[in-house]
Amino acid sequence: DVVMTQSPLSLPVTLGQPASISCRSSQSLVHSDGNTYLSWFQQRPGQSPRRLIYRVSNRDSGVPDRFSGSGSGTDFTLKISRVEAEDVGVYYCMQGTHWPTWTFGQGTKVEIK
Amino acid sequence: EVQLVESGGGLVQPGGSLRLSCAASGFTFSSDWMSWVRQTPGKGLEWVANIKEDGSEKYYVDSVKGRFTISRDNARNSLYLQMNNLRAEDTAVYYCATPRSSSFDYWGQGTLVTVSS
DSSP states (O other), rough: OEEEEEEEEEEOTTTTOEEEEEEEEEEEOOTTTTBBOEEEEHHHTTTTOEEETTTEEEOOOOOOOTEEEEETTTHHHHESSOOGGGGGGEEEEEEEESSOOOOEEEEEEEEEE | OOOEEEEEEEOOOTTOOEEEEEEEEEEOGGGGGGGEEEETTTTEEEEEEOTTTTSSOEOOOGGGGTTTEEETTTTTTEEEEEOOOOGGGEEEEEEEEEETTTTEEEEOOOEEEEEEE
């Protein structure tokens, strides 16, 4: 199975400051169809996961533009340009390239300093 | 609006069985693959099983093969997970989710399964 490794696992940030989360995969996430199926999810306290980004850099409807995704191959990044209080939670990356065993990263907990 | 509502969780003894259900609405259920994903404090998020639109293809994570069965009833817009021979490590919140564009775009609120004596 493809192992997804996130860093850091805990990220204290100051309101209004940027934040960055790294996600690395043990195998390339480039699919035979040419797409790269790397997604990012946000899980606020007490809530279900919510998808923010799909196919590396595509924001889901309703996701603020302060969230952006980038990367290629095995290295990916989620950036929050200016952290707001509502961004507190755990963020997960997930690979959907290697069917059917899609795998998630361990999660990165974002909290306000 | 897409809605996925899980039910059927609870406390069960090791070796016991439980059947989870997921009621879907707000989309054409019979046209979509469906999935179960679980979340444990120790292992985080883990994909459990997928089922094709017509039920003709099913896939499972290795740790549940032979014990769990995913099924669906398109007439009732419902997804199921029959869990047999449950183990302590199956303790988790179980979510149903829609696997589209090689990702999960909608999730239910989850149902808690606790396996303990």
